[in-house]
Amino acid sequence: MINILHLTDFHFRNHRKHQVNQEKIIEQIIADVKPFNVDVIVFSGDLVQSGKDSEDFNKAEEMVLTRLMEEFNLDSSKVFICSGNHDMNWDVRIDAIFEQLDNKVTTNEELDSYTTTKDYEHSIKPLKNYLNFHDKFYANCSGLIHSDDLYSVFELTVNDRKIGVVTINNSWRAVGLNDTNQLLFPVSKLNESLSYLNKTHETKILIMHHPLSDFKNFNSYDLEEIIYNNFDIMFSGHVHKKETSVNYTTNDGIIKIVTPATLTFDGGHIGYTNVKLDYEENDYQVFNRFFDPKVNTFYGTNTPQREIPSSELKLEQNRFRKKLKKKFEIELVGANQLLVSRESNENENAFFEFTTKPVLKSQSTSEITNQDLILPDFDWDNFIVEDEDFLILGKGKCGKTILLKKLQLELLRDFTKHNKIPFFIDLKEWEGNTKKFNLLDEFRVYFELNKGDANVAFPKNRTV
Numbered sequence: 001m002i003n004i005l006h007l008t009d010f011h012f013r014n015h016r017k018h019q020v021n022q023e024k025i026i027e028q029i030i031a032d033v034k035p036f037n038v039d040v041i042v043f044s045g046d047l048v049q050s051g052k053d054s055e056d057f058n059k060a061e062e063m064v065l066t067r068l069m070e071e072f073n074l075d076s077s078k079v080f081i082c083s084g085n086h087d088m089n090w091d092v093r094i095d096a097i098f099e100q101l102d103n104k105v106t107t108n109e110e111l112d113s114y115t116t117t118k119d120y121e122h123s124i125k126p127l128k129n130y131l132n133f134h135d136k137f138y139a140n141c142s143g144l145i146h147s148d149d150l151y152s153v154f155e156l157t158v159n160d161r162k163i164g165v166v167t168i169n170n171s172w173r174a175v176g177l178n179d180t181n182q183l184l185f186p187v188s189k190l191n192e193s194l195s196y197l198n199k200t201h202e203t204k205i206l207i208m209h210h211p212l213s214d215f216k217n218f219n220s221y222d223l224e225e226i227i228y229n230n231f232d233i234m235f236s237g238h239v240h241k242k243e244t245s246v247n248y249t250t251n252d253g254i255i256k257i258v259t260p261a262t263l264t265f266d267g268g269h270i271g272y273t274n275v276k277l278d279y280e281e282n283d284y285q286v287f288n289r290f291f292d293p294k295v296n297t298f299y300g301t302n303t304p305q306r307e308i309p310s311s312e313l314k315l316e317q318n319r320f321r322k323k324l325k326k327k328f329e330i331e332l333v334g335a336n337q338l339l340v341s342r343e344s345n346e347n348e349n350a351f352f353e354f355t356t357k358p359v360l361k362s363q364s365t366s367e368i369t370n371q372d373l374i375l376p377d378f379d380w381d382n383f384i385v386e387d388e389d390f391l392i393l394g395k396g397k398c399g400k401t402i403l404l405k406k407l408q409l410e411l412l413r414d415f416t417k418h419n420k421i422p423f424f425i426d427l428k429e430w431e432g433n434t435k436k437f438n439l440l441d442e443f444r445v446y447f448e449l450n451k452g453d454a455n456v457a458f459p460k461n462r463t464v
Helices: 016-036 054-071 095-104 108-114 118-123 125-137 187-194 217-230 311-336 350-354 365-370 400-413 439-447 451-457
Strands: 002-007 040-043 079-081 144-147 151-158 161-168 203-207 233-236 247-249 255-258 271-278 283-292 297-302
Touching: 002 016, 016 054, 016 271, 016 283, 016 297, 040 054, 054 079, 054 125, 079 161, 079 203, 095 118, 108 187, 108 217, 118 125, 151 187, 161 187, 187 217, 217 311, 311 350, 311 400, 311 439, 350 400
Parallel strands: 002 040, 040 079, 161 203, 203 233, 233 255
Antiparallel strands: 002 271, 144 151, 151 161, 247 255, 271 283, 283 297
16 A cells, blocks of 8 residues: 655745744644655645745755655655646746747657757746755655756655656746646656656656646647556546545546645635555555635545556547547637638648637626626636536527537547537538437447447446
8 A cells, every 4th residue: 555645836935924823834734734644745736936045945844744744754765756837936937948849849859859959947946946945855865866957857655656756847938827728848858757667666657737738639648648548547636626625536547636626825725635655456446635714624525436547448438538638639720711811721720829718697788687686697617617507598699600610629639638528519500301310329439439338438327
């Protein structure tokens, strides 16, 4: 049995008015997690609120990492950290460098080539305070195999099981604002990190701050392919209040764990995650813990025990994930053709760039005018992951088709994040058709599945 404590986004602030709350949440986490025991600690970025002052890292280390290590009798070989966007020192950022990354790097080959240039060396400067802290923290770490500016590789042995751990600094391109679908990470660096692991590492773990959905499409496709085929578990953070629950899925060939912030000042969820891996029984269980400041205690939910994906299951799930990616590419071409702009024919990502988040109201204009009670609009980010059924009404040419295509494309693109399979039915194609409509059959044909796989992917009790 291996017990992993996953923390993220502490945002240490070196000010007296924050000290009490910061120390308090760590002590409460220690008290709450004690019944689980801890073999390994994962901290997936944003240890400090700002990477500007190197001393903040030292103080955060003492308050968070050292305190936890002492409590659970661990050394640095059992603690794994990566950088987050707040760990960067933006005062030394050169805007022209990032503008070049955004505007001139459009393929993974160009991105890999970029890492050999002087500009790349300048782009690393905001990470320097974090990297200096990282090197000091792991100065005497017996498990460190190799360290690079953008990644570190470790070997961990727990209960005679050899585990390979890769931490990547995937916040390298982050600028703090509007980072969704804008980040980049060199594919060559990820492949390079894997070269330090071998077949003796029975489990491979990846730790990063930003989820893959925050990366540019051309980059995320290849990163996802490498990660999902080579790693068994992926830990990440950063979501704060964007997610109302923790993501723990295995239906795409990998166990993904996203935990809420350990401490946040933006009103988001506070908490941590404990993961139990039982390789003798080949299963795992996730314990999600959230902090309620009103009653000053943690509460949570436990997932049922789930099977750790085997090599055969991993291969099968990766095949289906690739199929969804291919469908996304095909549907995106069709969606671009819905736009009238000439630029949409030249830009493969035009649909997302030219469309905004739809405004969805729960009341008509007349209802809003005639009623005292005005219900709030639907938030698009939450709407796309709702489990309820909706009927969307609107006047002709108001954008209903664009809305449905946007919903379909976002769910196809972000399947590994939301774990939902979209199926778009165009009723115009069925006008005058005498063939009896069978939803499961149409689903099976569209996704090129046999009947058995279609029934697994399309369970009646989980269809919205």
